Amino acid sequence: MTKRKIEIMDTTLRDGEQTSGVSFSISDKLTITQLLIEELQVDRVEIASARVSEGEFEAVKAVMEWAESNGYTEKIEVLSFVDNGVSIDWMVNAGVRVQNLLTKGSLNHLTYQLKKTPEQHFSEIAQVIKVSHDKNIETNVYLEDWSNGMRSSREYVLQYLDFLATQPIKRVLLPDTLGILTPSETFDFISLLRSKYPKLHFDFHAHNDYDLGTANVLEAVKAGANGLHLTVNGMGERAGNAPLASAVAVINDFLPEVEINLIESSIYKVSKLVETFSRVRIPANKPIVGDNVFTQTAGIHADGDNKKNLYFNDLLPERFGRKRKYALGKTSGKANIEKNLQELGLKLNDDDLKRVTQRVIELGDKKETVTQEDLPYIISDVLDSKLYEEKVVVESYVLTNSKGLRPSATISVCIEGKLIETNAQGDGQFDAFMNALSKVYDEKNLTLPKLIDYAVRIAPGSDSDALCETIITWETENKTFITRGLDSDQTVSAIKSAQKMLNII
Structure with a gap:
C-alpha cells in the first residue's frame, strides 16, 4: 500500500519566536535552520516575518545565502502581509522565494480589524499573488483565525476558498490561531474542506491553549490534511504551538497509512539546542524530550523491565537518541539499583545489594538527590560499615x-x-x-x-x-x-x- 505523504513545516523560528522573552540571533537562526533541514530533515522551515526589523532582514539574508548554496531555497518560507508590495520587496532583497501570506480567515477579523468587505480583501490578495508570481516568489496563504471562521462565519470561509481555488498558489494554511478547536471539530472542519476542495493542499497549524495541540494534529491528518506546522519544544505565543516531538511520535505510531520524512533520532539533539538558544527550559515531564520521561522511578517498574520489559511502550528512548534511566530514591527497589549497577559494570551479592538499596532509600527519605555516579560512594560507605x-x-x-x-x-x-x-x-x-x-x-x-x-x-x-x-x-x-x-x-x-x-x- 502506498503511504500518504505528510509535509512537516517547522515554525520555531517564526511563530515559536513569539514565545515571551525569546529572540534568536542571526547565528541562532542559521544554526537552527541547518539542523532542522539537514539533521531532522523537515520538509520546510518558516524562519521569520517580513519587515520586522533590520536584524530580522540580516538573519533571513544569511539563511537564504546558505540555502541558495545548498539547494534549499524552496524549503525556506517567510510570513508576509497584504501591504501594497512592501513585503514582496523586502523578500526579494533578502533572497526569499516562498511567502506565507497572512490574510483573514474569519469575517470578524476582516470586519473589525481591516474594516473591509470580502470582495475588497480578495482583490488586494489577488494583486499581491500576481506581483509575487511576477517576481518569482511562490505563495502559500494563511487564513488567520480560520478556526473561529469555521465556527461563526463558515459561508465567508467557503467563499474565500472558492476564490483561492482560482489563484496560482501552492498551499492553503489553516491556523487554529487562538487554540480553540476540539479534536472532533478539527476532524469535521478539515474533512469538509477536503471533500469540497480536493485539489487544494491544506496545512494545519495548531495552537495549544487547551493542551489539545497534538490531539488536533492527529485528527487533522486523519481528516486528510496534507501538511502540519509544528515547533520544537512546543514553543509559541501563550501556551505555544503543537510540539514537533509529540506530533511526530503520534503520527508514526498511530497512523500507519501516513508517511513523514523526519528523522526521529535527531529530535532530542535539536530540542536541547533550541532550549539553549531560546533559554526556555524544557519541563522535566514533557513527552519525548523532558528529562524524566524515560526514567523509571518505582522499583516495581524496574523489576518489570527485567522481566520481559513489562513497563515498556512503543516510545522507546533509543528512537529519539536517548537512553532509559532508573531513578535512585526512596521508591527505589533492588531492581533499580541493579539496573544502575549494570550501567556501571558492577555486581553485588544479595546481602550487599539489600544494604545498598536500604541506604539509597534512607537518602531519598531525606530528600537527597542520588545519582548513578553516587553509587560507587554509597557502596563503599555501606561495605565499610560491615567491617x-x-x-x-x-x-x-x-x-x-x-x-x-x-x-x-x-x-x-x-x-x-x-x-x-x-x-x-x-x-x-x-x-x-x-x-x-x-x-x-x-x-x-x-x-x-x-x-x-x-x-x-x-x-x-x-x-x-x-x-x-x-x-x-x-x-x-x-x-x-x-x-x-x-x-x-x-x-x-x-x-x-x-x-x-x-x-x-
Whole structure:
C-alpha cells in the first residue's frame, strides 16, 4: 500500500519566536535552520516575518545565502502581509522565494480589524499573488483565525476558498490561531474542506491553549490534511504551538497509512539546542524530550523491565537518541539499583545489594538527590560499615560558625551505652567537633588517632546538591587506616567518617 505523504513545516523560528522573552540571533537562526533541514530533515522551515526589523532582514539574508548554496531555497518560507508590495520587496532583497501570506480567515477579523468587505480583501490578495508570481516568489496563504471562521462565519470561509481555488498558489494554511478547536471539530472542519476542495493542499497549524495541540494534529491528518506546522519544544505565543516531538511520535505510531520524512533520532539533539538558544527550559515531564520521561522511578517498574520489559511502550528512548534511566530514591527497589549497577559494570551479592538499596532509600527519605555516579560512594560507605561493630555513636551535635567568633561544637556521644556531652571551639566546624571529641576521650584516658589527610569529593558532573564523600586518613602508633563518610553536607560526611574511626579503634 502506498503511504500518504505528510509535509512537516517547522515554525520555531517564526511563530515559536513569539514565545515571551525569546529572540534568536542571526547565528541562532542559521544554526537552527541547518539542523532542522539537514539533521531532522523537515520538509520546510518558516524562519521569520517580513519587515520586522533590520536584524530580522540580516538573519533571513544569511539563511537564504546558505540555502541558495545548498539547494534549499524552496524549503525556506517567510510570513508576509497584504501591504501594497512592501513585503514582496523586502523578500526579494533578502533572497526569499516562498511567502506565507497572512490574510483573514474569519469575517470578524476582516470586519473589525481591516474594516473591509470580502470582495475588497480578495482583490488586494489577488494583486499581491500576481506581483509575487511576477517576481518569482511562490505563495502559500494563511487564513488567520480560520478556526473561529469555521465556527461563526463558515459561508465567508467557503467563499474565500472558492476564490483561492482560482489563484496560482501552492498551499492553503489553516491556523487554529487562538487554540480553540476540539479534536472532533478539527476532524469535521478539515474533512469538509477536503471533500469540497480536493485539489487544494491544506496545512494545519495548531495552537495549544487547551493542551489539545497534538490531539488536533492527529485528527487533522486523519481528516486528510496534507501538511502540519509544528515547533520544537512546543514553543509559541501563550501556551505555544503543537510540539514537533509529540506530533511526530503520534503520527508514526498511530497512523500507519501516513508517511513523514523526519528523522526521529535527531529530535532530542535539536530540542536541547533550541532550549539553549531560546533559554526556555524544557519541563522535566514533557513527552519525548523532558528529562524524566524515560526514567523509571518505582522499583516495581524496574523489576518489570527485567522481566520481559513489562513497563515498556512503543516510545522507546533509543528512537529519539536517548537512553532509559532508573531513578535512585526512596521508591527505589533492588531492581533499580541493579539496573544502575549494570550501567556501571558492577555486581553485588544479595546481602550487599539489600544494604545498598536500604541506604539509597534512607537518602531519598531525606530528600537527597542520588545519582548513578553516587553509587560507587554509597557502596563503599555501606561495605565499610560491615567491617566493625558499632559501639560508638555520635548521637547529636550542634555546630556554629559566626562572624567574629571562633567556630564551636557541642556534641553528645554514646560509648558502649554511656552518654557523654561536651563542647569545644576550633579553627573550623569540623576542627571544633574533633576538639570536643578529644575532650570526651581524654576523660576516658584514651587517645584519638592523628588526622593526617582529609579529602572531599563529589561524583563527576554532579550539582551543588550532590552527595559528598569525605575520606580521612588516620594514624595511630601501630597503623594507618582510612574511613569514609557520605552525606550531602560536607561537614556531616566528615563526622560520619570520624564515627567510623571511633568504632574501628
